[in-house]
Amino acid sequence: MKRLLFILSVFFLFSMACNAQDCIEVCENKATHIISNEKITYLQVGDHDKIMAEIVPEHPNLVRVKAVKNFEGETSLTLVSANKVYSLFVKYADTGRLSWQLEDFHFQKNGNLTTGRIPDYLLKELGFQILSRNQKHIKKRKKKKDGIRFQLSNIYLKNDALFFELEITNQTNLGYEVEGFHWWIGDKRQYKATNVQEYPVEPEYQHYNIRYIPAKTKLREVFVLPKLTIPDKRILTIEMLEKALGNTGRKLSLEVKNRDIFQARTF
Incomplete structure (x- = not known):
């Protein structure tokens, strides 16, 4: 009986993941x-x-x-x-x-994408090409907290657009409801008090618009930004926020440096 319930649970999770993707x-x-x-x-x-x-x-x-x-x-x-x-x-x-x-x-x-350089249907196709590769080019840009792993796997460059491939793994028994992703360029971490300036960056395209990560599930996502470089002594931060009561949601952030962007692969 337990074996049957296990098989049915696996089938249900697979079907749910398939529909979500x-x-x-x-x-x-x-x-x-x-x-x-x-x-x-x-x-x-x-x-x-x-x-x-x-x-x-x-x-x-x-x-x-x-x-x-x-x-x-x-x-x-x-x-x-x-x-x-x-x-x-x-x-x-x-x-x-x-x-x-x-x-x-x-x-x-x-026609509702704003890059102006790549047609929207081609952006969708390029996103699928990236997600079908299942390769990790960037090894050190990841964060793990409270059973959630947030990782930058690759950066690609096409027609002056940057494609950021992210991987999110929920290793817990609780689903993770995504409130949103925030991107900004700010000063590198300072241990002394200083005036910190942050410049928000708005992705022009998100492939799946992920809003929920089931328990024991790994999902991948692609964001597209216009070509950019990061000024000296600054860093690009990608933050993922969990939707939860009050201010109790799990929050994870990744730091992207200029050298990561300079190593972006063309395709």
Whole structure:
């Protein structure tokens, strides 16, 4: 009985994580369909060696997806419908589910990003490319407190935009409700009293807009900032705040130095 409850719990957590990350499952011997209420005007596959996808000619609100072969890890699928951009993770699994409703997934309105250099649908695709790599280039930028680990894994540069990849791990039995992320450039830590000036930095794009991290779960997120460098004797701080009663929420912050930004990888 305990074993059965354990298996059901794992399945539930996996399903919840899958839904939170906007993912679908495909295999090579079954066709999976994504159904939209409106006509689909754009379709892009992340890795053509893993999956194939097409808009059904007779039904332009329908996308057919199949796996090319059994594969590990994830790839991505980006769709545009009714001026909304949907970006999905695609995993391999011999599942019994053969259809998905597009409007059930999160979307980004087309054209509301302010970078001006990279189209919004491409930002979504680049975010998926980063998250599918699962590599850690920056080793020392992490903080752990009260069972929550907050880490900067990578910084990428594309068309004068900086892509910050963050990893958040909840190692406790309590869910972590995210109140928000704050970014600012301020003076390096001083042990003597001094006048400290802080300059807020507003990310122009957040891939998942994470608001909740379930117990025993690891999630990854991508933020996009305009290209910047940090003045001497200053530092970029990324702070994650927990939503809780009063001022009792767990708070973690990371410090990013100029050398981290100068080592940003292009892609």
